[in-house]
Amino acid sequence: MKDHIPSESSVNSDQKNGIVTRRRALMMGAVTASAVVSIKPALAQTAGSVLNCEIPVPGNNAMGGYIAPDGTVVTADTPGAFPPAGRNFTGEEVRRAMNGRTLPGTSYDQSQAYVNYIRRLQSGQSGFTCYASLQMPR
Known part of the structure; x- marks a missing residue:
């Protein structure tokens, strides 16, 4: 045919x-x-x-501030507050810390304070886009 x-x-x-x-x-x-x-x-x-994006702790909006255990930015003379991280953390490091590990170069309590700071990030703050990207399902 x-x-x-x-x-x-x-x-x-x-x-x-x-x-x-x-x-x-x-x-x-x-x-x-x-x-x-x-x-x-x-x-x-x-x-x-x-996973390679970076989050500064604290960000540009709070440069020089210390981080309280609840994640708020406070003055250096606040009891129990932690100094700025000194380096940015990658999205992968933050993701691991949010799942129970500590951020590199930090104690457990310091890491918890930094993670609490990151969880408080809002639109317009340094690191917010990276943090928001970690929250999206893959």
């Missing part, structure tokens, strides 16, 4: 009538497949960048 190759006029009339030809369906499938291939690496790259 010989395949019927529709003439240009019949393809146009078929498309006008809402009939999708096999060729058109195959072309649409190819476009969809290439879109999936290009989206997956972008999502993987995003997940990687979330």
Whole structure:
């Protein structure tokens, strides 16, 4: 049996009538497949960048402030407050600390205070976008 190759006029009339030809369906499938291939690496790259983003403790808005155990920024003379971290923490380090580990180079209590500070971050503060990204399901 010989395949019927529709003439240009019949393809146009078929498309006008809402009939999708096999060729058109195959072309649409190819476009969809290439879109999936290009989206997956972008999502993987995003997940990687979330773990490498950085959170300063305290951020630029509270430079020089100490961190109280509840995560608030206080003056240096506040009893029980911890000095600034001295370095930024990566998203991966913060994620681990939120799951029970301590932040690198900190005591347990100091780490808890820093994590409490991070949990209090609000939009516009240094590190907020990184922290918010950690909260999104993967």
